[in-house]
Every structure is written in C-alpha cells, then in structure tokens.
Amino acid sequence: MGLTSKLGNMGIVTTRLEDTVNWGRTNAMWPMLFGLACCAIEMMSTQAANYDLSRFGMELMRPSPRQSDLMIVAGRVTRKMAPVLRQLYDQMPEPKWVISMGDCASCGGVFNNYAIVQGVDEIVPVDVYVAGCPPRPEQLIHGIVTLHERIKQERIVDWA
Amino acid sequence: MTETGPVEMLHAAFPDTIQDVQTFRGDVTVVVDAAQIAKVCTHCRDTKGLDYNFLSDVTGIDYFPQEPRFGVAYHLYSMIHNHSLRLKVLLPGDAPEVQSVTPVFPAANWQEREIFDLLGITFTGHPDLRRILMPQGWDGHPLRKDYPLGYETVQFSFNYDDVDKHKPYAKE
Amino acid sequence: MTIMESRWEGNLEELRGLVSDRAMTGETMVLNMGPQHPSTHGVLRLMLELDGETIINCVPDIGYLHTGIEKNMEAKKYEQAITMTDRTDYLNPMGNNFAFCLAIEKLIDLDVPIRAQYLRVILAELTRINSHLVWLGTHALDIGAMSVFLYCFREREKLLDIFEIVSGQRMMSTYFRPGGLWRDVPDEFEPAVRDFLGYFPAKIDDYEKLLSNNPLWLDRTQGIGFISTEDAIRLGCSGPTLRGSDVNWDIRKALPYSSYDHFEFDVPLGKHGDVYDRYVIRMEEMRQSLHIVQQALDRLPGGPTRSNNRKYVPPPRAELGQSMEAVIHHFKLWTEGFRPPKGEVYVRLESPRGELGCFLASDGSPRPWRVRFRTPSFVHLSVLPHMSQGYMIADLVGIIGSIDIVLGDCDR
Numbered sequence: 001m002g003l004t005s006k007l008g009n010m011g012i013v014t015t016r017l018e019d020t021v022n023w024g025r026t027n028a029m030w031p032m033l034f035g036l037a038c039c040a041i042e043m044m045s046t047q048a049a050n051y052d053l054s055r056f057g058m059e060l061m062r063p064s065p066r067q068s069d070l071m072i073v074a075g076r077v078t079r080k081m082a083p084v085l086r087q088l089y090d091q092m093p094e095p096k097w098v099i100s101m102g103d104c105a106s107c108g109g110v111f112n113n114y115a116i117v118q119g120v121d122e123i124v125p126v127d128v129y130v131a132g133c134p135p136r137p138e139q140l141i142h143g144i145v146t147l148h149e150r151i152k153q154e155r156i157v158d159w160a
Numbered sequence: 161m162t163e164t165g166p167v168e169m170l171h172a173a174f175p176d177t178i179q180d181v182q183t184f185r186g187d188v189t190v191v192v193d194a195a196q197i198a199k200v201c202t203h204c205r206d207t208k209g210l211d212y213n214f215l216s217d218v219t220g221i222d223y224f225p226q227e228p229r230f231g232v233a234y235h236l237y238s239m240i241h242n243h244s245l246r247l248k249v250l251l252p253g254d255a256p257e258v259q260s261v262t263p264v265f266p267a268a269n270w271q272e273r274e275i276f277d278l279l280g281i282t283f284t285g286h287p288d289l290r291r292i293l294m295p296q297g298w299d300g301h302p303l304r305k306d307y308p309l310g311y312e313t314v315q316f317s318f319n320y321d322d323v324d325k326h327k328p329y330a331k332e
Numbered sequence: 333m334t335i336m337e338s339r340w341e342g343n344l345e346e347l348r349g350l351v352s353d354r355a356m357t358g359e360t361m362v363l364n365m366g367p368q369h370p371s372t373h374g375v376l377r378l379m380l381e382l383d384g385e386t387i388i389n390c391v392p393d394i395g396y397l398h399t400g401i402e403k404n405m406e407a408k409k410y411e412q413a414i415t416m417t418d419r420t421d422y423l424n425p426m427g428n429n430f431a432f433c434l435a436i437e438k439l440i441d442l443d444v445p446i447r448a449q450y451l452r453v454i455l456a457e458l459t460r461i462n463s464h465l466v467w468l469g470t471h472a473l474d475i476g477a478m479s480v481f482l483y484c485f486r487e488r489e490k491l492l493d494i495f496e497i498v499s500g501q502r503m504m505s506t507y508f509r510p511g512g513l514w515r516d517v518p519d520e521f522e523p524a525v526r527d528f529l530g531y532f533p534a535k536i537d538d539y540e541k542l543l544s545n546n547p548l549w550l551d552r553t554q555g556i557g558f559i560s561t562e563d564a565i566r567l568g569c570s571g572p573t574l575r576g577s578d579v580n581w582d583i584r585k586a587l588p589y590s591s592y593d594h595f596e597f598d599v600p601l602g603k604h605g606d607v608y609d610r611y612v613i614r615m616e617e618m619r620q621s622l623h624i625v626q627q628a629l630d631r632l633p634g635g636p637t638r639s640n641n642r643k644y645v646p647p648p649r650a651e652l653g654q655s656m657e658a659v660i661h662h663f664k665l666w667t668e669g670f671r672p673p674k675g676e677v678y679v680r681l682e683s684p685r686g687e688l689g690c691f692l693a694s695d696g697s698p699r700p701w702r703v704r705f706r707t708p709s710f711v712h713l714s715v716l717p718h719m720s721q722g723y724m725i726a727d728l729v730g731i732i733g734s735i736d737i738v739l740g741d742c743d744r
Binding site: 185189213215216217219221222233239244246265266269270271274293302303307310 | 398689
C-alpha cells in the first residue's frame with residue numbers, strides 16, 4: 001500500500017499541514033557538528049559506515065550553528081565551555097532541538113566536581129537525554145528516533 | 161650507568177644547594193634549594209655525563225597541612241644515557257614562588273602555567289604567566305587541598321523532587 | 333561567579349604581548365578559531381594573528397574541556413580512580429589505565445603475572461591502532477579526503493568489538509587493574525584478534541593507496557609544520573612527533589615496561605620533521621603494532637591474569653565460598669581500599685601520541701594524594717605556535733591533525 005495508490009489520477013494527496021511540516025522536519029534534520037569529549041567519538045561512529053546516520057536524513061553535519069537545527073551535546077560541558085555552548089544555541093535558528101548525549105552532558109556523570117556543569121539542562125533546554133558513558137551508537141540512534149517521534153506529535157497551535 | 165652517578169656529580173657541583181636525596185622504587189629525587197633551581201637545571205642539561213636534555217614533566221604537589229606546603233617536581237630525562245632524575249623544590253604555603261625553568265627548558269612553559277593556574281605557585285621570570293585551564297576570572301586554585309571539590313548532591317529517586325526544586329533549569 | 337556570567341570572548345587588549353604590535357594597530361588581523369570548529373579535534377581555541385593568509389602568531393587557548401580529573405581522583409580510592417583515567421585520553425582508554433596501574437604497581441611493588449603483561453601489551457597495541465585509525469580518519473577529513481574517514485571507522489568497529497568481548501564496554505573499558513587485569517579474556521578473544529590480524533594489513537595498504545602518492549595529499553602535507561630535531565627535544569615533543577624529526581626515542585624500546593622487551597619491532601623514523609613524515613610514521617606504527625600483537629598472541633603464556641597478593645588484589649569469586657580469610661580480604665578491599673606505602677613515583681609509557689607520564693604521590697591512605705598525568709597532547713599543543721608560524725592558515729588544520737591532539741588528554 002504505497003503512496004501511488006492513494007494518489008488516484010490527479011496526483012493529489014490530502015494530509016494535514018502539520019503532518020507534512022513535521023515529516024519534513026524529521027527527515028531532513030541537520031545536526032550540528034559539535035563534539036566535546038568521548039561521546040563525540042561515538043557520535044562519529046554513528047555517522048560512519050556501520051551505523052550510518054544518513055538513514056535518518058542526518059548525513060550532513062553542519063559545523064555552523066546557523067545552518068543546523070539539532071544540537072547533540074556530546075560530552076562533558078565545563079564551566080569554561082558553558083557560555084560558548086549557550087551562545088551557539090542562541091545562534092541556531094528556530095525550530096531547534098537539543099539532545100544531551102551521555103551521562104556527563106545529562107547529569108555530570110562521574111565528574112561531580114568544580115569544573116563540570118552538572119547537566120547541560122542548566123544551560124540549554126534539553127529535549128532528549130541519552131544515557132551511557134559513552135552511549136553506544138544504537139543508543140544515540142534511539143535517542144534521535146525518540147526525538148523524531150516527539151516532533152511528529154507537535155501541533156500547529158503550539159507553534160504560534 | 162647506575163643512578164648514583166649523576167647524583168654524586170650533582171653533589172660535587174652544588175654542595176650547598178642540595179638539601180636531600182631520596183630513592184624510592186628506583187626513582188631518585190634530589191631536593192634542591194628553590195632559589196637555585198634554574199641553575200641546577202642548566203647544569204643538568206649542559207654538563208657532560210649528566211646530559212638531561214629532555215624535560216618530561218613539571219608537577220606541583222600540595223602537602224597541606226605540612227610546612228613547607230608546596231612541592232614542585234621536575235622530571236628530567238636523558239636520551240643520551242637513558243637515565244632519569246627528579247628534582248624537587250619545596251615552597252612555603254604563604255606566597256609560594258620559584259624561579260621559572262622555561263628559559264632552560266622551553267617545554268616547561270605550559271606546565272608551569274598549569275601549576276600556576278591550579279596550585280597558585282608563581283614562577284618568576286616566566287614569559288607568559290596566565291591562567292591556562294580555568295577561565296581567566298576564576299577565583300581560587302582548584303588543586304589546592306583546601307579548595308573544595310565542588311560536589312553537588314546527586315539526584316536519586318528518594319530525593320528527586322528535593323534536588324529538582326533547586327536545579328537552575330535553562331530557559332528557551 | 334555563576335555559569336553564564338563568565339565571559340569567553342577575549343578582546344585585543346588581552347593579547348598584548350602575545351601578538352605582535354602590528355596587530356594592535358590593525359595592520360594584521362587577529363582571527364578567533366574555535367572553540368567550536370570542525371577541524372580543531374574538539375574544543376581547542378586558537379587566536380591567530382594573520383598577515384593575509386600567513387600565520388604570524390598562534391595563541392592557543394585551552395581548558396574548554398578541563399574536567400578536574402586529577403582533583404577528582406584524589407577523592408576516590410585507587411581502584412575507583414581507574415574509572416576516571418579512561419576519560420582523560422578517550423582515544424587511548426586502555427593506555428591510560430595502563431599508566432595508572434603501572435604507577436600503582438610501582439608504588440606498592442606489586443608483581444604482575446606474565447600472562448597479564450602479554451595481554452596488556454596486546455590490548456595496548458590494539459588501542460594504539462584504534463587511536464591511529466581515528467587520527468587518520470579525522471586528519472584526512474580535515475585535509476579533504478572524506479572516504480578515508482569512513483574506511484577507518486569501519487575497521488575501528490572491529491577493534492571496538494574486541495574491546496567489548498574482553499570488558500563489556502566499547503570505549504571506557506577500565507579493564508586493567510592494579511596487579512593485572514579485571515579477569516581473564518574469554519575464549520572468543522583470540523579468534524577475534526587473529527581475524528583482525530589477518531584482515532587489517534590489507535586495509536593499511538588501501539589507506540596508503542588512497543593517500544601516500546596522492547598529489548593533493550602530498551601538496552598539503554609535505555614541507556608543512558616543520559620542526560627541527562633540536563627544537564623537538566627542547567620543546568618536549570615525544571612519540572611520532574619527535575620521531576618525525578629523526579630522534580630514535582620510543583619508550584617501549586628505551587625503558588621497556590610490561591615485557592615489551594620480549595617482542596621485536598621497528599621504530600619508524602622520519603627525516604624531514606614535517607606533517608607527511610609524521611603521517612608515514614603513524615602508518616608504519618600500525619603495522620608494527622600488528623607485528624607485536626602477533627608475537628604476543630603466538631607466545632601467550634597460560635597462568636593467572638592477576639597478582640596473588642591478597643593485600644592489594646581481591647580474591648577470585650570462587651574462593652569466597654570456601655575461605656574466611658578471602659571474605660575478610662574482599663570485604664576490606666571493597667570497603668576501605670588498600671593502603672600503599674608513602675612515596676612518590678613517576679612512570680612513563682608510550683601512548684599513541686607520545687610520552688604519557690603518570691606521577692603518583694601517596695601519603696599512605698587508601699586515596700591517592702596527588703595524581704598527575706603528563707599528557708602528550710598538552711605538551712604538543714604548546715609546540716603548535718612554534719610549528720605553525722609562517723605557514724598558511726589552510727595548513728594549520730593539517731598541522732593540528734599531524735600532532736594528533738585529543739583535547740580530553742590535553743585539558744584533563
């Protein structure tokens with residue numbers, strides 16, 4: 001049961017606007033190339049051949065915050081880095097989402113000390129937390145799919 | 161070459177400067193006068209038979225609450241003779257200050273900056289003594305023993321709401 | 333100071349004395365690169381003074397990943413603190429475990445069974461290949477060769493599978509413990525490593541086919557990032573960066589640890605001290621690592637994988653049901669930890685990046701008094717201004733890649 005059978009002869013599909021927009025948002029989400037620590041290496045593994053993040057329309061990592069709409073905070077956030085991270089977040093255009101990857105970004109992890117921000121949610125609002133130290137690529141993909149599911153629930157009334 | 165050779169040579173060259181020689185598990189530590197460290201390092205580098213041409217590491221140690229409170233350890237290594245030596249200076253807890261060895265071993269440059277940053281030991285004659293790891297406006301020197309670790313209460317299920325109330329969540 | 337109040341953008345006045353006076357008048361340009369930049373391998377920030385495209389001065393600003401690991405380790409017991417060492421140099425986790433365990437073993441004069449030593453060598457060398465693969469992938473990616481990155485990460489997965497077989501974790505394995513290894517390797521380990529040994533040499537050839545004679549690669553790497561022999565020693569370079577400048581100093585050869593003297597391998601040397609030589613050395617090092625792994629695997633002795641010194645090493649599970657003494661030892665070790673003698677030791681070993689030193693001071697308590705990692709990335713990054721002066725800004729990413737920095741290693 002493909003799309004073609006629904007098309008009929010006229011080439012017209014009727015659907016809701018919000019579904020179309022959400023579909024577009026989820027399938028061409030550009031993450032920011034923003035590696036901080038160990039988790040960045042697993043993020044690179046996720047990008048690479050074995051796990052192939054491009055299956056989710058994410059093969060293009062943008063180093064510039066202006067061109068990206070998903071920030072994957074991969075690694076521990078230090079107090080020195082925190083203002084930078086916030087500035088990068090502020091530079092991203094709306095709509096934007098944040099995945100906090102790994103224990104350090106989510107809650108400080110094993111580093112409960114003076115240098116590390118105990119959870120990146122103190123700096124930027126986080127949509128999805130991914131546990132693990134570092135999370136396996138499958139876990140990160142699960143986090144991304146969870147985010148996709150969330151975005152698909154968004155309603156047009158909430159955007160206004 | 162045995163490890164005692166270099167130490168005896170150093171003793172002969174600096175009879176008054178060397179305060180103590182310790183050997184522990186094959187590591188030789190020579191404690192020298194803080195005012196003479198640059199001179200001793202130059203001697204170690206340039207004298208034939210010593211030839212410590214490589215400075216591996218400079219480390220600061222805080223012996224709080226002992227006095228002298230701080231130690232700075234220099235790990236020298238000779239690629240020619242394949243032997244190593246630790247020089248150490250002991251510094252008072254109040255305004256610790258030691259000569260910089262950066263003019264002798266440029267490798268010490270950043271390592272001394274790190275010690276300055278994390279332990280608050282001043283290196284006189286250092287070309288660029290700024291904080292290196294912590295932000296420029298940071299208060300205190302984190303590796304000192306009287307500096308708190310900065311522990312925050314960990315959120316468990318039994319105190320979840322309690323901690324959550326105080327957590328400074330970010331806004332959009 | 334709250335988090336958001338701390339300011340990170342520098343101003344020109346703060347750089348006075350670090351850049352030339354021409355920058356103050358605006359004659360040359362000061363450009364900020366990082367901390368969020370695709371080619372700085374993490375969160376390195378560089379302030380560059382440029383005359384056109386030529387770098388006059390380069391002022392690195394590090395600490396954006398300062399994790400306080402050394403301070404945090406002082407608050408942990410020795411065995412707990414090993415967990416932290418994985419996360420310093422996250423491309424070389426087993427090597428960091430290795431350094432810390434060697435320091436503890438030297439401190440308490442603990443014996444390590446020969447089987448554990450051989451297994452440590454195998455795993456450390458596999459970690460070296462693992463690290464070099466990430467280095468090659470990202471270094472090539474920075475210079476513009478995308479496909480190498482994908483190939484390298486494909487092969488890396490096989491190594492991570494091996495690490496997962498032995499420790500259950502892909503990266504942060506914490507597999508080395510004082511006195512040996514956490515446990516013996518499972519049966520799947522040896523076939524997996526042999527499989528890798530058969531599979532990987534052809535892949536190194538493939539990478540070299542892609543890069544070594546590629547005119548673009550040669551143009552971007554040869555004659556760039558030069559450092560002379562004298563300067564390399566003076567400035568504290570080690571590892572491939574030092575050997576690229578024709579200094580034959582490999583700690584595995586000079587100061588053998590953990591039975592490295594039982595194995596034959598060559599130490600590749602460069603002649604020119606440029607980016608290309610460092611690349612060639614690392615490629616050859618991967619082959620030599622395979623050679624070491626092959627020898628160690630062929631001669632792998634049987635026997636225990638952990639020291640039998642019950643004061644420092646917990647007894648095996650099986651003993652707990654039979655011996656009251658074992659239960660007491662076990663209880664003491666996991667509640668109180670062990671108490672090494674008072675003293676200070678320094679050990680050095682050859683990490684994929686260079687000399688990894690671990691200084692460990694003990695005051696006789698179950699927690700280390702001071703732990704210090706002399707990390708190669710930190711020292712090499714301090715050499716970067718020296719290496720990059722006079723080259724074009726486009727060459728800078730190649731130079732950063734060639735010294736193979738890991739910011740976690742650098743900032744700790």
